[in-house]
Amino acid sequence: MAAALGGGAPNPSGAHRPARAAAAALDVARHAIAGSLGVEARSVVLTGGGTESCALALLGPRRPSAVCVSAVEHVAVRRSAEAAALRRSVPLIELPVDRDGMLDLDASLALVPDGALVSVMAANNETGVVQPVVELARRLRTDRSVVLHCDAIAAAPTRSLAELSDVVDLLSVAAHKVGGPPGVGVLVVAGDLDLEPLVPGGSQERGLRAGTQDVAGAAGLAAALAAVDEERGDGRVEALARRRDALGDLLEQVEGVAITAGGVDRLAGHLHLTLPGVRSEEVLMLLDRAGVAASAGAACASGAPQASRVLVAMGMDDRRARSAVRLTLGVDTSQEAWDRLGDVMVEVLGSLAG
Amino acid sequence: MNVLVAMSGGVDSSAAAALLLDQGHEVTGVTLRLWGGTSDSGCCSVGDVEDARQVAAELGVDHHVFNMTDEFEARVVEPYVSAHVRGWTPNPCIECNRHLKFSALLGAADRLGFDRMATGHHARIVASDGGPQLLRGVDQAKDQSYVLSMLTPTQLDRLLLPVGELTKSEVRTLASDRGLRTATKAESQDTCFVSSTIGRRGFLAERTTLRPGVLVERSSGDVVGDVAEVELVTVGQRKGLGLDSEGRRRVAVAVDPVAGTVVVASPEESQIDEVRFDQSSVTSTGAPLLPGEATLVQLRSHGRAMPAVFDEGRVSLLEPTDPVAPGQTVAFYDASTADLVRGSAVVAP
Numbered sequence: 236m237a238a239a240l241g242g243g244a245p246n247p248s249g250a251h252r253p254a255r256a257a258a259a260a261l262d263v264a265r266h267a268i269a270g271s272l273g274v275e276a277r278s279v280v281l282t283g284g285g286t287e288s289c290a291l292a293l294l295g296p297r298r299p300s301a302v303c304v305s306a307v308e309h310v311a312v313r314r315s316a317e318a319a320a321l322r323r324s325v326p327l328i329e330l331p332v333d334r335d336g337m338l339d340l341d342a343s344l345a346l347v348p349d350g351a352l353v354s355v356m357a358a359n360n361e362t363g364v365v366q367p368v369v370e371l372a373r374r375l376r377t378d379r380s381v382v383l384h385c386d387a388i389a390a391a392p393t394r395s396l397a398e399l400s401d402v403v404d405l406l407s408v409a410a411h412k413v414g415g416p417p418g419v420g421v422l423v424v425a426g427d428l429d430l431e432p433l434v435p436g437g438s439q440e441r442g443l444r445a446g447t448q449d450v451a452g453a454a455g456l457a458a459a460l461a462a463v464d465e466e467r468g469d470g471r472v473e474a475l476a477r478r479r480d481a482l483g484d485l486l487e488q489v490e491g492v493a494i495t496a497g498g499v500d501r502l503a504g505h506l507h508l509t510l511p512g513v514r515s516e517e518v519l520m521l522l523d524r525a526g527v528a529a530s531a532g533a534a535c536a537s538g539a540p541q542a543s544r545v546l547v548a549m550g551m552d553d554r555r556a557r558s559a560v561r562l563t564l565g566v567d568t569s570q571e572a573w574d575r576l577g578d579v580m581v582e583v584l585g586s587l588a589g
Numbered sequence: 590m591n592v593l594v595a596m597s598g599g600v601d602s603s604a605a606a607a608l609l610l611d612q613g614h615e616v617t618g619v620t621l622r623l624w625g626g627t628s629d630s631g632c633c634s635v636g637d638v639e640d641a642r643q644v645a646a647e648l649g650v651d652h653h654v655f656n657m658t659d660e661f662e663a664r665v666v667e668p669y670v671s672a673h674v675r676g677w678t679p680n681p682c683i684e685c686n687r688h689l690k691f692s693a694l695l696g697a698a699d700r701l702g703f704d705r706m707a708t709g710h711h712a713r714i715v716a717s718d719g720g721p722q723l724l725r726g727v728d729q730a731k732d733q734s735y736v737l738s739m740l741t742p743t744q745l746d747r748l749l750l751p752v753g754e755l756t757k758s759e760v761r762t763l764a765s766d767r768g769l770r771t772a773t774k775a776e777s778q779d780t781c782f783v784s785s786t787i788g789r790r791g792f793l794a795e796r797t798t799l800r801p802g803v804l805v806e807r808s809s810g811d812v813v814g815d816v817a818e819v820e821l822v823t824v825g826q827r828k829g830l831g832l833d834s835e836g837r838r839r840v841a842v843a844v845d846p847v848a849g850t851v852v853v854a855s856p857e858e859s860q861i862d863e864v865r866f867d868q869s870s871v872t873s874t875g876a877p878l879l880p881g882e883a884t885l886v887q888l889r890s891h892g893r894a895m896p897a898v899f900d901e902g903r904v905s906l907l908e909p910t911d912p913v914a915p916g917q918t919v920a921f922y923d924a925s926t927a928d929l930v931r932g933s934a935v936v937a938p
Contacts, residue, residue, distance in 0.1 A: 514655070514697070516655045516697075517700060521702075524617075586700075587700060
């Protein structure tokens with residue numbers, strides 16, 4: 236990132252030498268990002284973060300016949316979908332999920348009308364459950380025309396997105412989730428899909444995202460994506476999933492603990508569990524005091540966990556949903572840290588379950 | 590000690606946290622998120638949670654937010670609405686204290702391994718041979734012992750009320766000296782979940798049907814006027830009845846939304862010399878009051894305590910006073926140690 240700044244932050248749209256250097260650095264970053272995502276460089280639209288990418292994907296398409304989103308989308312997609320349905324005066328259709336939070340494909344296919352804008356995430360940010368987006372795309376496109384957006388923000392750190400980006404029209408990624416800088420995102424826009432920009436202004440990013448580009452941010456995202464590519468290549472992600480499963484097995488021995496969606500394909504670093512009768516807040520406070528930063532999965536504006544909409548959509552009762560704890564683990568966690576985490580979790584869950 | 594401080598985002602609980610730190614305790618702040626709807630006052634808004642978080646950061650203590658919106662809805666808001674439907678006047682602050690702050694939160698403090706819980710209420714807890722005693726705050730004008738009068742000895746045992754020893758101005762000075770952002774914050778008022786934009790009428794109208802009714806003169810049984818929403822009238826109310834011209838002043842003495850009547854009487858006739866309560870609602874902070882025992886009763890948060898005699902299900906007042914609405918709390922104080930809280934009861938119709 237420092238190199239991309241070149242001792243300042245010149246505007247890559249300028250006509251002078253520093254500007255040309257910035258434009259070149261931006262071009263390099265864009266190509267690298269495109270390479271990591273398995274798309275053409277011209278499809279890469281840089282934005283101010285994942286939420287903005289999702290907003291552009293949902294509010295950009297000019298004439299959808301309906302807006303269809305899964306019941307477990309992140310609030311960034313959900314709220315933009317609601318706004319898009321309102322703005323375009325079209326119905327908002329929720330696509331159902333099963334008890335694991337996996338998209339119900341047959342039910343969804345029956346609900347999506349021709350000409351719809353469809354948004355289904357690559358994997359859920361809370362439970363880590365991987366959605367059948369490739370299959371959805373294939374089956375949708377056999378008999379209807381749709382614009383398909385995929386929020387791949389949670390999946391990007393541990394999953395290759397090349398196969399997904401091949402079959403969807405729009406794909407969102409956030410830099411900070413892959414270890415890059417916050418405030419930088421990408422919306423992959425396939426082909427010549429016509430989108431209405433969110434903000435009027437200059438013609439940067441193919442006219443889809445006005446405003447001077449953040450060259451250093453783009454370089455940071457490119458570097459972060461390259462790093463996660465490497466982690467997938469050398470087996471560290473598989474090792475992460477194995478350690479996650481071992482921790483899950485350990486915690487399931489605490490009376491009452493259930494691992495969420497333990498039997499389905501999940502992101503390697505995600506471990507989501509419930510312990511009915513115990514409150515998420517209390518688990519989190521004890522974990523925090525023991526030096527473990529976990530979350531309950533969803534937070535309102537004041538930071539207080541509420542029963543997660545995702546879990547409610549999965550048919551989970553309120554008492555269980557209010558006990559949810561989500562751990563997101565990285566490939567660089569040492570074995571000592573894993574062992575300690577296991578000990579702390581067992582102690583905390585055991586003390587509150589008693 | 591390891592103390593969990595309930596921080597509302599106001600100056601008093603901010604000062605409580607600071608005082609406990611100064612006394613050498615290990616302090617953790619917690620703020621309850623109580624209300625999911627919109628609100629602009631009291632201890633319910635996102636802004637207040639943010640203030641509490643900032644104060645905790647300024648003091649260098651950990652801060653957590655507990656979501657108790659479901660409990661608040663079930664234990665405070667729904668009873669608030671159903672009380673109005675019956676023509677009662679509830680005290681939501683006391684119900685919140687009873688069921689949330691000093692029950693659900695105190696239980697959490699125990700489970701989480703805290704030695705004590707603290708709040709920023711202006712009242713004092715002092716040790717005695719017979720156990721902890723609850724006393725009025727040093728600042729009589731800001732005393733909040735009335736809204737704590739339903740505490741039990743077990744709860745008092747686990748509580749700290751550090752600002753009760755200070756006057757309000759001392760609290761503000763302390764907060765200001767520490768550079769806390771809440772030092773000059775206005776006091777919360779009214780019902781925290783009822784925003785000033787919609788008011789009590791708008792809030793209740795969203796949740797129930799407010800019914801029109803008539804004003805009935807108690808002595809004659811004559812209909813002397815009408816009222817747009819019976820549920821909004823409170824026993825003891827004088828203003829807003831359309832009967833406040835000279836010589837015709839009337840006070841509401843009974844509210845019955847089902848019958849659609851508000852019974853009124855002249856200020857003189859409306860005076861009461863007895864307050865009845867359901868004996869099962871009686872709580873004691875220590876030794877229970879005995880039938881025939883002299884006591885002092887306070888019928889409003891900032892009312893005056895009046896001499897009375899306790900009895901099963903009622904207190905006899907030694908001097909007549911304005912009528913008090915069913916659903917309100919009567920706080921009992923000790924007849925000889927006037928600052929000592931003895932217990933509480935909920936006024937019956």
